[in-house]
Amino acid sequence: MDWDKLRIFHAVADAGSLTHAGDRLNLSQSAVSRQIRALEEALNATLFHRHARGLILTEQGELLFDATVAMAKRLDAATARIRDSEEEVFGELRVTTTFGFGTLWLAPRLTKLYEKYPHLKIDLMLEERVLDLPMREADVAIRMKEPSQADLVRKKLMSVQMLLYASRAYLDKHGAPKELADIADHRLICQNPTSFQVAAGAALVQQLMTYSPFSLLTVNNYFGVLQGVLNNLGIGVLPDYLTQDFPDLVRILPEIESADVPVFLAYPEELRQSQRIAVFRDFVQDEIISHRKHLRGLAKP
Numbered sequence: 001m002d003w004d005k006l007r008i009f010h011a012v013a014d015a016g017s018l019t020h021a022g023d024r025l026n027l028s029q030s031a032v033s034r035q036i037r038a039l040e041e042a043l044n045a046t047l048f049h050r051h052a053r054g055l056i057l058t059e060q061g062e063l064l065f066d067a068t069v070a071m072a073k074r075l076d077a078a079t080a081r082i083r084d085s086e087e088e089v090f091g092e093l094r095v096t097t098t099f100g101f102g103t104l105w106l107a108p109r110l111t112k113l114y115e116k117y118p119h120l121k122i123d124l125m126l127e128e129r130v131l132d133l134p135m136r137e138a139d140v141a142i143r144m145k146e147p148s149q150a151d152l153v154r155k156k157l158m159s160v161q162m163l164l165y166a167s168r169a170y171l172d173k174h175g176a177p178k179e180l181a182d183i184a185d186h187r188l189i190c191q192n193p194t195s196f197q198v199a200a201g202a203a204l205v206q207q208l209m210t211y212s213p214f215s216l217l218t219v220n221n222y223f224g225v226l227q228g229v230l231n232n233l234g235i236g237v238l239p240d241y242l243t244q245d246f247p248d249l250v251r252i253l254p255e256i257e258s259a260d261v262p263v264f265l266a267y268p269e270e271l272r273q274s275q276r277i278a279v280f281r282d283f284v285q286d287e288i289i290s291h292r293k294h295l296r297g298l299a300k301p
Helices: 003-015 018-025 029-043 059-083 099-116 168-174 180-185 199-209 222-230 275-299
Strands: 048-051 054-057 091-097 120-126 140-143 152-160 162-167 187-191 215-219 235-239 249-251 261-268
Touching (some): 003 029, 003 054, 003 059, 018 029, 054 059, 091 099, 091 275, 099 120, 099 140, 099 222, 099 275, 120 275, 140 275, 152 275, 162 168, 162 222, 187 199, 187 222, 199 235, 215 222, 222 235, 261 275
Parallel strands (some): 091 120, 091 140, 187 235
Antiparallel strands (some): 140 261, 152 261, 162 249
């Protein structure tokens, strides 16, 4: 099959317009149209429904577009591997993780990575949805559970627990609860039960709710929960990785904690030799080691 025609088809399907595809490819609309007609004749199939507002893929067009999308992702992966250099790390690295971990732990530490590799470009994708790494929706992921997708290199980084925290100012004004039943005298700040969150955190919140907190503030991510706690609104359910960067947080009811939440780093097997993956993996592991040392220091009497 003619690769050039497939490239033009992919651009048209992605843009939904002959004109827009032509602009991307630096071709005239008539040249793009001729290539699409020639491809349809070669396949003996209609690839697009044409209407006043643009083009819509037919069922056969959808099948071909799925194939060209997969091809494009494979080509991107091959290009990334070719461009990787042992002497210099550059290019784009697409990293996906949860909104809470990405904003509160990872992003604040990226200064160190950029200082060492200033030409590296990181696209940080923060969402709770698990992106498909083998299909190259991202290059590397940090997730709060072991990835189940096939053909991935996996490494457990650490375990996290959800604990109870309050600000010093809040505790000075309202006092610290002595036992779990005292939650009834305080405002609880936690993730909304309907939001994406780890099961261990949801189970702890469910337990706390049985004690009927005096008031409630729910947010759909841990960044919002943290802001509520730092602004003296109540007692928050937060991950323990915050203690290093937010020393004003005071842990309360230290006997109350969630089950362990494993944190995994994963990337496609085909990127095992990628220098960009390697430097990012080593950077995260070094920061985890530093984080663990900090927690051990806090635990010493």
